[in-house]
Amino acid sequence: MSDTWAGLRQRLLARYDEFVRRLTPRLGSADLAREVVHETYMRFERVGDIGVIENPDGYIFRTAINIARNKGVIERRYLNVSEIENLIGLADDAPNPAQIAEARSEMDILRRALTKLPSRRRAIFEASWVDGVSHAELALRYNVHIRTIQRELEQATMFVRRFWKENRT
Incomplete structure (x- = not known):
């Protein structure tokens, strides 16, 4: 059809x-x-x-x-x-001005703590915590045993924690 x-x-x-x-x-x-x-x-x-x-x-x-x-x-x-x-009802996860100010204050405390560390200890601490460099690589870089790196990190961490508690208001 x-x-x-x-x-x-x-x-x-x-x-x-x-x-x-x-x-x-x-x-x-x-x-x-x-x-x-x-x-x-x-x-x-x-x-x-x-x-x-x-x-x-x-x-x-x-x-x-x-x-x-x-x-x-x-x-x-x-x-x-x-x-x-x-x-529309989602909460805004962006920090408010008070949170930004608090974070800046905390960063300032951390920076001051790091400046008080011996230079090698600070460099090891920053490489490990900030850059994520492995302990083995740090040991090779500084020509020391891994246990020395671990001790340096332990001491740096204890110092930063103590400084944090003393200076945080």
């Missing part, structure tokens, strides 16, 4: 309720089914022959299902209302 886009539109209008009823269980909503049937109608706003369609109702139904799938893909890319509300 030869048909036109206009013929498909007329068939869709004539069986509108039937298409909505068939699509509703597949799409989960009568409103969505009506919307998809409308978009299907709009898609058939073309001119000219479309050739032979053996099952026009099946063609219309498959077109509507494809439109619904495409619509679902597009809608999944957007946030829904509850997701937006959750994002």
Whole structure:
């Protein structure tokens, strides 16, 4: 059977309720089914022959299902209302001015403590804690035994902790 886009539109209008009823269980909503049937109608706003369609109702139904799938893909890319509300209600993790001032004060205490360490001990402490250099690499770098590195780190850590407790208000 030869048909036109206009013929498909007329068939869709004539069986509108039937298409909505068939699509509703597949799409989960009568409103969505009506919307998809409308978009299907709009898609058939073309001119000219479309050739032979053996099952026009099946063609219309498959077109509507494809439109619904495409619509679902597009809608999944957007946030829904509850997701937006959750994002709006998120707490701001950025530090407030008081926290920034406190962190700067704490860094100042640490810097002062480090300046009081002997230079090699400070260098070992910073390389280990700040740069993550292994004890073995530090031992090679300073040409000492690993146990010496461990002792230097232990003493530096104890000194920094003690200085911290004494100078933190």
